[in-house]
Each structure stands twice: as C-alpha cells, then as structure tokens.
Amino acid sequence: DAGITQSPRHKVTETGTPVTLRCHQTENHRYMYWYRQDPGHGLRLIHYSYGVKDTDKGEVSDGYSVSRSKTEDFLLTLESATSSQTSVYFCAIWGAGANVLTFGAGSRLTVL
Amino acid sequence: AQSVTQLDSHVSVSEGTPVLLRCNYSSSYSPSLFWYVQHPNKGLQLLLKYTSAATLVKGINGFEAEFKKSETSFHLTKPSAHMSDAAEYFCVVRMDSSYKLIFGSGTRLLVRP
Numbered sequence: 068d069a070g071i072t073q074s075p076r077h078k079v080t081e082t083g084t085p086v087t088l089r090c091h092q093t094e095n096h097r098y099m100y101w102y103r104q105d106p107g108h109g110l111r112l113i114h115y116s117y118g119v120k121d122t123d124k125g126e127v128s129d130g131y132s133v134s135r136s137k138t139e140d141f142l143l144t145l146e147s148a149t150s151s152q153t154s155v156y157f158c159a160i161w162g163a164g165a166n167v168l169t170f171g172a173g174s175r176l177t178v179l
Numbered sequence: 180a181q182s183v184t185q186l187d188s189h190v191s192v193s194e195g196t197p198v199l200l201r202c203n204y205s206s207s208y209s210p211s212l213f214w215y216v217q218h219p220n221k222g223l224q225l226l227l228k229y230t231s232a233a234t235l236v237k238g239i240n241g242f243e244a245e246f247k248k249s250e251t252s253f254h255l256t257k258p259s260a261h262m263s264d265a266a267e268y269f270c271v272v273r274m275d276s277s278y279k280l281i282f283g284s285g286t287r288l289l290v291r292p
Contacts, residue, residue: 098278107188109269110223110282117278125279157223161278166230167213168271168280170223 070094071171073158079177086145088174090158092138098161099141100168101125101133103154110157116141148178183272185283193291198242198257200286202270205251211273212253213280214244218266226268229253240264265290 070093080086090099098117102110102125112125114133122133130152134142145152158171186201204210214226227238234246240263244255253270270283 100280102282107284109185109284112279112281115279123277123279126281161280166211167225167228168215168223169225172222 071158071160071169073156073171073174075174076172077175079179080148081179082149083147086148086176086178088143088156088158088176090141090143090171092141092160094160094162095138096160096162097138099135100159100161101131101141101143102157102159103127103152104157104173105154113143113156145176148176150178152176153178183270183281183283185268185270185286187286188284189287189289191289191291192260194262195259198255198260198264198288200255200268200270200288202253202255202283203251204253204270204272206272206274208275212244212246213271213273214238214242214253214255215269215271215282216266217269223269226255260288260290262290262292264288 072091074089100115101113104110111127113131114122114125116122116135132144156174159168183204212229215223216226217223226242227236229236229246237243242257244253246253267285267287269285273280
C-alpha cells in the first residue's frame with residue numbers, strides 16, 4: 068500500500084467515547100486525506116491536509132477533527148463517537164510524482 | 180456547486196459484452212479525473228487518470244475513458260466484460276487548485292455468465 072499504514076484496522080467502541088485513527092506514511096508526501104465509505108455514498112471526504120499543521124474540511128467534517136504535527140502522521144479524532152460514525156475509514160496520500168491518490172487498507176469502526 | 184455524479188448505481192452486463200459506466204462532473208476548474216475500482220472486500224485501485232493530456236485515456240485491464248469537456252463527462256468503457264470485472268467503480272474529480280478530491284457515489288458492476 069505504498070507505505071501507508073492505518074491503525075487500528077478494526078475497532079468496536081461505545082457511543083460517547085473518543086476514538087482516534089492514525090494514518091502513517093513513509094514517503095514524505097505533502098497531501099493526506101481521510102475518507103469514510105458507506106454503502107450508497109461512495110467515499111466522502113472528511114478532512115485533508117496540505118502540510119504540517121495545515122488542514123481543511125471536506126464534505127462531512129462535522130463530528131471529526133484532525134491533526135498533523137509531523138509530515139508522516141495524520142490523525143482523525145472522533146471526540147464523542149456516535150452510531151452514525153460506524154463506517155470504514157480510508158486514509159490516502161496524493162503522490163508527488165504520479166499525481167494520484169493512493170489508499171491505505173482501511174479501518175473498520177463500529178460504534179455501538 | 181462543484182460535484183461528481185455517477186449516473187447508475189448498478190450496471191449489469193453479460194460476459195463478453197461491452198461495459199459503459201457513466202460519470203458527469205460539475206466544476207469551474209479544469210479538472211483532473213480518475214476512475215478507481217474496488218473489488219469485494221478489497222482496497223481501492225487506480226484504473227486510469229486524465230490530467231489534460233490526451234482526451235482518450237487507457238487504463239489497466241482493458242478499460243478506457245474519454246474526457247468530453249463540452250458534455251462535462253468522463254465515461255468508463257471496456258469492449259468485452261470479464262467475470263473478474265465485477266466490482267464497484269468510482270469516478271473521482273479534483274475540483275480545484277486546492278487538491279480536494281471528491282468521489283462519486285459509485286457504480287456496482289455485475290457480470291453475468
């Protein structure tokens with residue numbers, strides 16, 4: 068997966084608890100993304116980052132925050148998880164040379 | 180509003196017949212366009228991309244797509260479907276200079292024997 072690692076890969080949590088998903092890249096790319104995938108909706112952009120400490124909202128950012136304190140890590144936080152945030156979350160990087168999105172393997176989150 | 184629309188949520192074809200998956204976009208920016216495929220319980224794989232070079236783009240596994248600016252379309256085609264093509268296909272558009280990349284809602288391709 069082009070040096071992209073997502074953790075955890077699977078998580079079950081309860082409503083109201085905080086959750087943090089981590090995306091780690093080894094290729095020093097500037098642009099990183101968090102998407103969620105739900106049936107019938109495709110992938111929807113939550114937040115993306117265009118550099119250390121530089122982030123912007125996507126289509127479905129409510130209830131999510133992100134942080135990027137170093138180039139290789141992009142964290143997605145659900146401050147208080149809700150059942151509607153049950154989804155598969157994908158991290159992606161925009162490749163400097165190939166100019167395409169390359170995805171991590173995904174993190175499946177279940178909020179009970 | 181800038182958006183990307185995949186006109187069919189499901190497409191069913193017989194093996195050996197042509198495939199057409201439709202994508203339209205709305206953008207005030209000269210877009211970069213992509214098609215990705217996701218096989219069941221698998222990750223996302225790039226099929227092809229358009230970035231303002233040739234309007235007819237060839238991708239992997241015999242797929243190709245044509246960028247038509249006048250129609251704001253980027254339809255994906257394949258002359259002859261294989262069983263292994265059964266998957267979900269996503270059209271992706273880079274809407275503006277911000278590197279924000281937006282997905283369509285996906286088209287699930289079913290290939291009948």
